[in-house]
Amino acid sequence: MARPPLFQRATVTRVVPETPDARTFVLEPHDGPLRYRAGQFCTFRVTVNGDELFRSYSMSSAPETDGELMTTVKRVPGGAVSNWLLDNLGAGDEVEITRPIGRFCLRDTDLPLLGYSGGSGITPILSLTKAALAATGRRVRLLCADRDADSAIFAAAFDDLLRRYPDRLEVRRHLDSVGGLITTAAVRAFVGDDAAGDHYLCGPEAFMALVESALPGPGQVFSERFGDVPPLPEEPSAPASTPATSGGTVTVILKGRKKSVPRRDGETVLESARRAGLSPPFSCEQGNCATCMALVTSGRATLRRNEALTEEELEDGYILTCQAVPDTPDITVDYE
Incomplete structure (x- = not known):
């Protein structure tokens, strides 16, 4: 196929x-x-x-x-x-x-859904909220932090959902301009008796780190992080040492070009592709965004981290090249 x-x-x-x-x-x-x-x-x-x-x-x-x-x-x-x-x-x-990618999705449970958003992090939280209210009987409680009232995204959409689901939806807005930055105490007060629910977080890193540290457990925590975009690595003119090779070859197919380089211990497929002189797509380099997604056509690789690909995509042979380290002496990866 x-x-x-x-x-x-x-x-x-x-x-x-x-x-x-x-x-x-x-x-x-x-x-x-x-x-x-x-x-x-x-x-x-x-x-x-x-x-x-x-x-x-x-x-x-x-x-x-x-x-x-x-x-x-x-x-x-x-x-x-x-x-x-x-x-x-x-x-x-x-x-x-x-095509749409990611694992920041609802799981099959009747537990309450608690969402925490900072700024534009409310985007996937709105998506999850609409799905949970329309397709399940779960209660949904949201803590939405914004700079000020003019920055609050989807105010009308949530007002409509509150009218339609008054017994199942709670939206608590926190404005930094009024109450300062959100605190650990505010998060724990919001959680209340729903600590065992599912907790979904999206927003600036500092916001999510505070919420994660404040959550008392035992509920499951899901976070969406796209990460900052790192600069392209500079090619050293005279490296002090060359990583050891273990035999084998990494072959990369990108935009009609097929390049091969000797495999190096611990080197990701993305790093090998760059060493081969190719310019593969990438963004976060943290295993979050799937921009560097490619298909393994021969050989195998292990992902150090995966916050983007589904189990089905992994079974089909897709990898995140920024996190994939070859397991076999020879591996071929196709970005196309």
């Missing part, structure tokens, strides 16, 4: 203003509707000032409630892709996106 391409084109059918610095893009994939789960994300590939860049954005839609695919983007200081999308993308324009 032919595997679908990782990237595909989609048309922006309309743009919905959410706040002064956030917009929702409604997308129509050219190859037909995409199958996805609430809480997943797509990675966008855009060219900005001649550079090919990749960034991941969560779905604000949910398949249980929405007939259209929607993702929401917020302007951030220095956000090369986010700011470019907001400044340049309008109805009728086309973008390149991956």
Whole structure:
């Protein structure tokens, strides 16, 4: 069976203003509707000032409630892709996106769902909330932190959900402009008697670290982290030492080019591809975003970390090349 391409084109059918610095893009994939789960994300590939860049954005839609695919983007200081999308993308324009990916999804349980969002981290939390309310009987409680009232994304959407599910949905808004940054005590007061529920976190790293440290347990904790984009590594002119080789070859196929290099101990497939002179796609390099996703066509590899690929994708042979270290002497990986 032919595997679908990782990237595909989609048309922006309309743009919905959410706040002064956030917009929702409604997308129509050219190859037909995409199958996805609430809480997943797509990675966008855009060219900005001649550079090919990749960034991941969560779905604000949910398949249980929405007939259209929607993702929401917020302007951030220095956000090369986010700011470019907001400044340049309008109805009728086309973008390149991956199929939806990610494991920040609902599990099959009747436990209450507690969501914690900071800023635009509310995007996948909205998706999960809509799915849980529409398709399960679970209670949903949300703690949403924003800079100020004008920054609160999806206020109207949550007002509508509160009207429809008054007995199952609670939304608690925390404004930094009024109460300062959220505290451990505030998180624990919000949790109350629902510590055993499922806890979903998305937002700035400092916000998520505080919430994680505040949660008393024993409930399961799920977090969505795309990570900061690291700079491309500089090629050393005269390395002090060369990593040991153990025999074998790493072969990488990318954009019609096939390059092979000797395998080095502990080196990831992404690092091998760079050493081969290729420029493979990547973004977070932390196993979170799946931008570097590729297919192993021969050999095997172990992932140091995986917060993006599903069990089905792993079984099909997909890897995150930024986290994949070959297990076999020879391995071939295809980005196409």
